[in-house]
């Protein structure tokens with residue numbers, strides 16, 4: 001019989017102790033804190049010894065795959081190798097408090113300042129804030145810059161609409177709503193690029209901004225980007241660049257040169273900081289000069305040989321986050337950029353694009369459909385052979401030791417599998433992956449029962465998500481275990 | 482050093498498979514005018530070189546491991562097993578657990594984290610994490626406005642000023658109205674709310690460190706069906722009556738005191754916990770227990786219909802990447818300490834802070850501002866501007882006296898103490914402060 005993996009709460013035994021703080025002094029808590037303020041009963045945390053904690057999490061980690069264990073071509077997420085150098089680097093700066101005297105954190109401020117400069121250079125922007133904590137947080141920051149800009153010109157009331165392509169990532173329309181805008185979708189053309197005609201028709205005095213990513217979520221470079229941006233700018237519309245896909249073009253082209261007014265980056269994608277099972281990341285925002293007065297405060301500036309926190313920005317949108325952003329993530333990205341330099345970044349993008357195109361070609365050769373079969377950038381969309389579902393292919397891949405691609409996104413392609421191999425994967429890995437994909441396609445078509453019930457060899461098999469949504473169990477309780 | 486495995490032969494063969502000769506052909510779909518800008522970046526470095534460079538930069542910082550600084554972030558002791566476990570590659574290099582069959586590690590750890598946060602706050606349900614305390618506050622207030630379909634927010638001045646600034650940014654964006662109730666003698670005075678108010682926000686211990694009596698606000702808010710958002714330092718919840726017991730509907734806060742280094746301000750994690758009836762309004766990821774086709778217990782992301790990738794413009798929030806690993810460090814920290822250890826840490830922190838406040842208040846010209854009872858942070862009025870005093874202390878190797886914004890009064894400085902300080906540290910700071918003020 002297979003046993004459930006116990007929770008920490010089930011491993012708990014009353015009175016068992018783990019890490020002990022230094023011997024506590026007698027503290028008169030009721031006297032110091034007020035008896036009426038004390039909790040009646042302690043929180044029911046697990047009572048476990050250290051070995052149990054270590055074994056618990058170590059064994060949990062063995063029920064988890066990451067880039068360190070498996071090929072992880074999760075489209076849009078840039079699951080590249082995360083150098084351990086970044087971890088060593090971050091550890092050097094862990095014991096700094098955001099409120100200590102700026103004279104005692106000059107090294108840290110220098111990193112922030114220089115990273116602002118590097119990211120401005122890489123994106124072709126004039127000013128950068130490192131405050132946003134993730135990509136979506138950067139999106140909100142960027143959209144608020146645009147809003148403040150329109151308001152400063154007396155057009156805030158008039159420009160109420162944000163255009164978003166139908167291929168856009170969900171965070172784009174969600175962000176536009178949080179920034180107080182109405183969202184209007186623009187269709188993609190048959191070539192997978194934004195339909196320029198439809199976009200022109202959608203432009204008008206009520207439009208505040210267009211949110212785009214380029215290459216787009218199909219992995220295709222928007223070839224009419226310069227025309228598109230000119231058309232928008234002619235109407236006073238601002239251009240937002242979702243930098244989730246910057247890994248395709250570092251050192252080859254810059255969003256700033258394309259004409260974008262504001263851009264966010266995901267340091268946890270392009271700049272190789274670890275994804276941590278879902279975060280923390282960092283989502284710096286770069287802005288052209290006309291938007292720079294609205295950036296959140298503080299930024300870091302240099303005066304002579306000293307680095308200072310700069311709060312002097314009278315038109316600022318305000319603060320987006322406590323303190324100065326996810327500094328330890330910045331240190332990792334700084335480390336990465338300094339290790340690669342301009343040439344290394346350019347090569348990283350070239351290899352990312354090479355790997356994606358190579359994989360696209362090879363998968364097309366083993367029966368997968370490529371709906372937009374042309375030169376792609378760092379990722380591409382595939383569809384399973386007729387008769388198979390993307391979900392089943394994804395589940396079958398688990399038994400072959402691969403993390404599946406992103407599936408069912410972008411929404412405009414049926415049965416989409418969004419594959420992003422990244423530059424740090426070798427040709428052998430790609431070739432083996434193609435073999436596995438070929439075998440899955442063959443076996444899946446021959447034996448629909450087999451594929452419908454994959455995976456067989458994972459720690460748990462297909463899970464009942466319907467039950468989880470209908471009657472969610474969101475915390476451990478003895479009676480529900 | 483670019484971490485790509487491609488040999489020249491690989492590149493040639495792969496290009497050939499594509500019918501190409503040159504890497505430039507991979508970018509043939511970009512307009513010529515854009516191609517290959519000169520990037521002015523410093524020359525590449527090896528690992529050895531970059532680490533030497535970073536050590537030099539680190540040498541220009543003074544470690545704050547013994548800082549007497551607060552504001553929600555403080556130097557607390559972190560058991561060694563926390564970073565060791567969090568650095569395991571499986572946790573470190575995974576992403577959002579969309580494929581539950583191979584993500585039970587993260588999913589179960591999040592489920593346990595959610596349980597611990599619910600326990601600490603005395604509320605029913607926690608999500609998987611938000612960015613930080615400030616973002617958690619903003620999200621908590623937006624949640625309350627959605628639920629009540631109102632656009633008014635009242636916030637106590639006792640809420641961390643940076644959190645209030647972030648809140649103001651978020652609320653301005655959606656056109657909500659924000660009113661601040663000033664502190665009186667360091668505490669939030671009773672207030673009344675009309676029926677345009679959807680959310681009232683209180684922090685305890687407040688920014689000055691004082692423990693508030695939330696009861697009058699909770700009562701007044703609920704009288705008009707407004708929801709109460711309660712900002713709480715999770716360490717305080719080891720000892721203090723939790724938000725849920727006070728009647729709060731939503732609790733938020735910053736998780737740094739749980740197992741995370743200060744990191745010069747980030748990352749840490751934000752937590753949010755709510756009453757059951759608000760679950761479907763929660764932003765961000767949620768993990769639910771379920772079972773697999775063989776009947777084994779397992780965990781999945783649940784109620785995704787709240788989220789951006791399903792609901793797009795109508796999502797509860799735009800959040801996707803959160804602060805998962807730092808939140809799991811919080812859970813590991815709580816697991817290592819257990820309820821007793823956690824309470825001992827909190828009690829030690831309280832005891833040190835009270836001892837320090839007494840010592841420092843005896844110095845000439847120094848006056849206590851935070852009323853009793855307070856927790857592990859407190860504010861003093863100094864005879865000179867706090868920034869000057871902080872710099873003077875910094876020159877002597879001490880980190881303390883964070884300037885308190887002028888809205889709270891002139892020459893105010895924030896102090897904190899934790900279990901990491903011993904008697905000598907307290908005496909040392911007192912002596913240094915005496916010198917600086919002399």
Ligand SMILES: Cc1ncc(COP(=O)(O)O)c(C=O)c1O
Nearest residue numbers: 076134135136169171244801802
């Ligand atoms: C195209 C795109 N835009 C925006 C985001 C949002 O970034 P984050 O998850 O860092 O908030 C993502 C990733 O989730 C993305 O893939």
